[in-house]
Amino acid sequence: xxxxxxxxxxxxxxxxxxxxxxxxxxxxxxxxxxxxxxxxxxxxxxxxxxxxxxxxxxxxxxxxxxxxxxxxxxxxxxxxxxxxxxxxxxxxxxxxxxxxxxxxxxxxxxxxxxxxxxxxxxxxxxxxxxxxxxxxxxxxxxxxxxxxxxxxxxxxxxxxxxxxxxxxxxxxxxxxxxxxxxxxxxxxxxxxxxxxxxxxxxxxxxxxxxxxxxxxxxxxxxxxxxxxxxxxxxxxxxxxxxxxxxxxxxxxxxxxxxxxxxxxxxxxxxxxxxxxxxxxxxxxxxxxxxxxxxxxxxxxxxxxxxxxxxxxxxxxxxxxxxxxxxxxxxxxxxxxxxxxxxxxxxxx
Amino acid sequence: xxxxxxxxxxxxxxxxxxxxxxxxxxxxxxxxxxxxxxxxxxxxxxxxxxxxxxxxxxxxxxxxxxxxxxxxxxxxxxxxxxxxxxxxxxxxxxxxxxxxxxxxxxxxxxxxxxxxxxxxxxxxxxxxxxxxxxxxxxxxxxxxxxxxxxxxxxxxxxxxxxxxxxxxxxxxxxxxxxxxxxxxxxxxxxxxxxxxxxxxxxxxxxxxxxxxxxxxxxxxxxxxxxxxxxxxxxxxxxxxxxxxxxxxxxxxxxxx
Numbered sequence: 001x002x003x004x005x006x007x008x009x010x011x012x013x014x015x016x017x018x019x020x021x022x023x024x025x026x027x028x029x030x031x032x033x034x035x036x037x038x039x040x041x042x043x044x045x046x047x048x049x050x051x052x053x054x055x056x057x058x059x060x061x062x063x064x065x066x067x068x069x070x071x072x073x074x075x076x077x078x079x080x081x082x083x084x085x086x087x088x089x090x091x092x093x094x095x096x097x098x099x100x101x102x103x104x105x106x107x108x109x110x111x112x113x114x115x116x117x118x119x120x121x122x123x124x125x126x127x128x129x130x131x132x133x134x135x136x137x138x139x140x141x142x143x144x145x146x147x148x149x150x151x152x153x154x155x156x157x158x159x160x161x162x163x164x165x166x167x168x169x170x171x172x173x174x175x176x177x178x179x180x181x182x183x184x185x186x187x188x189x190x191x192x193x194x195x196x197x198x199x200x201x202x203x204x205x206x207x208x209x210x211x212x213x214x215x216x217x218x219x220x221x222x223x224x225x226x227x228x229x230x231x232x233x234x235x236x237x238x239x240x241x242x243x244x245x246x247x248x249x250x251x252x253x254x255x256x257x258x259x260x261x262x263x264x265x266x267x268x269x270x271x272x273x274x275x276x277x278x279x280x281x282x283x284x285x286x287x288x289x290x291x292x293x294x295x296x297x298x299x300x301x302x303x304x305x306x307x308x309x310x311x312x313x314x315x316x317x318x319x320x321x322x323x324x325x326x327x328x329x330x331x332x333x334x335x336x337x338x339x340x341x342x343x344x345x346x347x348x
Numbered sequence: 349x350x351x352x353x354x355x356x357x358x359x360x361x362x363x364x365x366x367x368x369x370x371x372x373x374x375x376x377x378x379x380x381x382x383x384x385x386x387x388x389x390x391x392x393x394x395x396x397x398x399x400x401x402x403x404x405x406x407x408x409x410x411x412x413x414x415x416x417x418x419x420x421x422x423x424x425x426x427x428x429x430x431x432x433x434x435x436x437x438x439x440x441x442x443x444x445x446x447x448x449x450x451x452x453x454x455x456x457x458x459x460x461x462x463x464x465x466x467x468x469x470x471x472x473x474x475x476x477x478x479x480x481x482x483x484x485x486x487x488x489x490x491x492x493x494x495x496x497x498x499x500x501x502x503x504x505x506x507x508x509x510x511x512x513x514x515x516x517x518x519x520x521x522x523x524x525x526x527x528x529x530x531x532x533x534x535x536x537x538x539x540x541x542x543x544x545x546x547x548x549x550x551x552x553x554x555x556x557x558x559x560x561x562x563x564x565x566x567x568x569x570x571x572x573x574x575x576x577x578x579x580x581x582x583x584x585x586x587x588x589x590x591x592x593x594x595x596x597x598x599x600x601x602x603x604x
Binding site: 011013018073074075076077080100101102104105107108109111112113116117118119120121133136137138139140141142143144145146147148149150151189190191192193194195196197198203205208209253271277278279285286295296297303306307308309320321322323324325326327328329330333334336337338340341342345346 | 359361362363364365366367372383384440441442445468469470471472473474475476477478480481482486487488489490502506507508509510511512513514515516517520526527562563564565566567568569570571572575577578579580581582583587588590591592594595597598599601603604
């Protein structure tokens with residue numbers, strides 16, 4: 001049996017790891033059990049050190065970090081340089097990343113430097129005859145593919161929420177090893193000149209619960225738009241009132257707010273909320289679809305949710321075929337009532 | 349500025365995909381220009397319109413991929429190149445990246461290479477960054493807005509937690525997100541022009557590289573497990589009653 005040294009890339013922003021990063025350690029431990037070898041983490045960027053320390057709580061056997069000023073803001077090239085150098089020096093045989101924007105990009109770039117291939121966004125990993133066999137959805141989940149890479153190291157990104165993060169244990173500690181930057185600032189051809197954080201709220205891809213709205217959220221007959229709005233502006237006003245109702249239920253459930261493409265294209269809510277083939281792929285424990293008919297492209301983005309609840313006026317809407325529980329009715333009456341009931345039951 | 353946009357032809361997003369006898373089928377659905385690539389074309393067209401230059405659209409694939417290239421020409425791209433060679437059968441993403449890097453060098457004087465976020469067939473989303481690394485060009489991933497100022501690119505990049513404004517020396521590789529705005533429809537004149545265009549086909553010899561090695565294989569493609577859902581429709585005399593019943597059911601599932 002080969003001895004695998006698994007290097008896990010922890011995606012972090014200014015001292016806070018993206019939750020998906022810890023899931024990757026879970027996936028790495030499962031591989032290490034079958035392949036042998038130990039799991040190390042690598043953390044890059046401003047305030048990387050405390051995150052590297054934290055990775056010991058999740059079971060890392062070693063942790064590396066680089067918080068050089070040239071890595072303060074995420075830039076693909078200087079990050080990849082440090083990562084690749086560390087992977088070579090540690091003789092890493094497997095590199096694992098969360099499928100985040102940075103994770104996918106770093107996996108792609110390091111695979112080139114290391115003369116290997118990359119298997120992104122996997123939902124399962126097995127070992128067969130000492131070889132890693134990955135499972136990944138293709139065609140937006142309409143088909144499932146197995147993938148193997150003949151070269152080494154194996155470079156893989158794991159889909160957010162597909163693997164379980166180990167329980168954190170604060171008693172497990174260690175001392176992370178500092179790494180030096182590789183590329184001098186003068187040789188970096190990009191400069192980050194501005195940075196803005198997205199509005200708060202729960203991130204869609206990390207969310208345990210999502211409450212989503214579609215075109216139906218603009219159809220509340222009980223509302224009268226303010227005078228002076230043209231037809232389109234009145235429709236958007238109605239929709240935004242509708243999304244407030246969705247937002248209230250979401251806040252009771254500590255849920256993220258999603259939307260169908262139809263709602264985004266109609267200007268009801270920003271694209272960042274879109275769930276579906278050309279939006280975010282999500283797999284929460286609970287997905288509540290409100291006023292969403294359930295086009296195949298929307299289904300592609302949410303069909304892996306554990307429990308789906310659909311609330312729609314149209315009993316024929318395709319979303320009901322995916323749903324565990326359905327309500328054929330007026331979401332503007334059901335949702336506020338549901339928010340009140342659940343708030344009480346959850347003891348808030 | 350001279351830009352190359354790399355595109356792919358894929359089965360339509362609404363296609364009913366299935367595996368039959370080990371073969372992937374998409375039924376009667378048409379093959380189309382990858383929807384994410386339309387945003388890359390739109391972004392590149394806007395830069396060319398503002399500052400001049402040529403926009404070359406490139407696709408790797410069989411003869412049928414010329415249809416996707418024609419869609420790109422109809423949108424306004426200057427010229428199209430199909431890259432096709434029997435040795436490219438089963439090329440993985442890094443083989444494609446090696447090939448595209450070769451094509452970009454061969455086209456010459458290219459200052460930026462644009463890609464869509466990912467192709468909706470393999471959903472890999474890695475070829476742009478791999479190509480960037482091979483070319484030694486900076487990678488600007490998931491760009492939401494883009495302009496050229498003082499010979500530099502200025503972009504807004506989407507990240508999980510927010511947006512970065514990045515200034516970048518040329519040449520560079522850019523992948524474009526949906527935030528760039530709705531791609532234009534091909535114009536009537538554009539469609540006429542594209543239908544008459546002759547699209548050259550380059551083989552590996554023409555590109556000037558050997559067959560790139562593929563290391564990632566797909567031993568098996570399967571239909572997804574059927575989702576066995578028994579839908580329970582919750583009814584009641586009032587919204588209150590329905591909400592109570594639905595809350596019971598949700599709490600029983602232990603997902604909160």
